[in-house]
Amino acid sequence: MAIASVILAAMAVAAYTIDPAGCRWAPKCAFHALTGWQCPGCGISRAAHAALHGRWAEALSYNWFFLISIPYAMAVAVVTAWPRLSVRRYVTHRYVAYTYVVLFMAWWVVRNIAGW
Amino acid sequence: MEKYYYLDSANNQCGPVEASQLGQCGVTSQTFVWREGMADWKRAGELPELSAYVGGSPATPGAQYAPGSAPMAVVNQPSSNLVWAILTTVLCCMPTGIYAIICAAKVDTLWYAGRYEEARRMSRKAGQWSVISAIVAIVVWILYVMWWSVLILPMMRNLQGVY
Numbered sequence: 001m002a003i004a005s006v007i008l009a010a011m012a013v014a015a016y017t018i019d020p021a022g023c024r025w026a027p028k029c030a031f032h033a034l035t036g037w038q039c040p041g042c043g044i045s046r047a048a049h050a051a052l053h054g055r056w057a058e059a060l061s062y063n064w065f066f067l068i069s070i071p072y073a074m075a076v077a078v079v080t081a082w083p084r085l086s087v088r089r090y091v092t093h094r095y096v097a098y099t100y101v102v103l104f105m106a107w108w109v110v111r112n113i114a115g116w
Numbered sequence: 117m118e119k120y121y122y123l124d125s126a127n128n129q130c131g132p133v134e135a136s137q138l139g140q141c142g143v144t145s146q147t148f149v150w151r152e153g154m155a156d157w158k159r160a161g162e163l164p165e166l167s168a169y170v171g172g173s174p175a176t177p178g179a180q181y182a183p184g185s186a187p188m189a190v191v192n193q194p195s196s197n198l199v200w201a202i203l204t205t206v207l208c209c210m211p212t213g214i215y216a217i218i219c220a221a222k223v224d225t226l227w228y229a230g231r232y233e234e235a236r237r238m239s240r241k242a243g244q245w246s247v248i249s250a251i252v253a254i255v256v257w258i259l260y261v262m263w264w265s266v267l268i269l270p271m272m273r274n275l276q277g278v279y
Contacts, residue, residue, distance in 0.1 A: 030210070030256035041206050066206070073202045080199050084129075089224070092196045097221030101214055104205060 015048040038116075040065060040108045064116075065107045072100055120166075123148040123157065138169050145170050194239035196223040200246035210252055216245035 020026040031039040043063030051059035060067075079088040090096065110116070119132035122143050132151075133141055138160065143149065145161025147170070160170045201216035220242035226235035 027253075027257045028260050030253060030260070033256070033260050044206055069202065069206045073199060073206065076196075076198045076202060080195055083193065083195070089228075092198050092221070092224045094221045094225045097198060097217055100202070101217055101221075104214070 012048075012052070015045060016052045019049055020045040021049075037112050040104050040111070065104075065111075068100075068103060118151050118165075120149045120151045122150075122160070135166060135169050138166065143170050193227055194223060194236045195243075196220045197239055197242035197246060198223075201242055204246045204249040204253070207253070210249040212245050212252065213249040216242050216249060219245060 018026055026045065029039050029042050031037065032042050041063070044066055047059040047062040047066055050056075050062065075087075075091050079085050079091045118135055120135055120138060121129055121131035122133075122138065122141065124130050124142070130141065138149070143160055145159060147160050148157040149160045149163065149166070150157045160166045198217065198220040201213060201220045204210060204216060205213035219238050223235050223239045223242065226232075226238060
């Protein structure tokens with residue numbers, strides 16, 4: 001948990017200071033590099049950079065799926081840190097996780113067709 | 117030193133605490149305790165290794181524990197590793213991350229169904245596939261940076277030399 005917090009903090013600092021769009025060494029998406037298509041996570045680091053600088057509209061334009069994935073990841077992180085919370089049953093329920101996977105796949109297809 | 121969990125008078129699971137701390141927590145010989153490796157909760161008085169730490173006869177009756185009931189499950193329940201699985205799909209976008217989510221999603225359901233061994237196996241699998249996705253993503257990133265710096269940049273420099 002402590003290690004995870006340190007990694008998250010380091011990532012936040014990196015996302016704030018480095019502009020992924022203007023840096024050749026910034027992490028690149030393997031899927032995008034190989035196929036030229038956008039993966040569901042593409043734009044997350046640019047979005048994080050913009051959001052941390054308060055540019056919310058720009059952040060959304062890079063990848064609005066983080067409105068779903070980040071809150072869900074946070075909810076799961078909370079029930080992992082406090083496993084005795086009663087909402088755990090719902091947050092980590094199979095169908096909730098499957099719904100997330102389906103949305104993830106749908107977003108993958110839709111963004112490449114619609115060019116989002 | 118072994119850490120113990122115990123049930124308070126309202127049957128809530130508490131701990132883990134060191135064996136030597138049990139007495140201060142109000143654990144008596146009638147209180148149900150459990151540690152890693154025990155099949156089920158036992159009264160502290162039944163465990164010889166605790167005789168030095170817990171009082172003889174209790175002032176108040178201990179918890180009304182029914183063997184095999186829920187608290188045991190909470191103690192041992194493996195982490196679903198779902199956080200890592202989700203983060204790998206968001207940050208590394210590997211198909212292996214999706215497999216990790218599917219594994220992680222089964223952990224709690226298997227556990228509540230009483231299939232403890234399978235739940236533990238799924239938990240480990242979800243963790244392993246999350247790590248694999250992260251490693252693959254980092255390796256690809258390094259290859260990508262090398263591809264750019266070793267092949268493309270020198271090539272561009274050569275082209276500029278031609279003009």
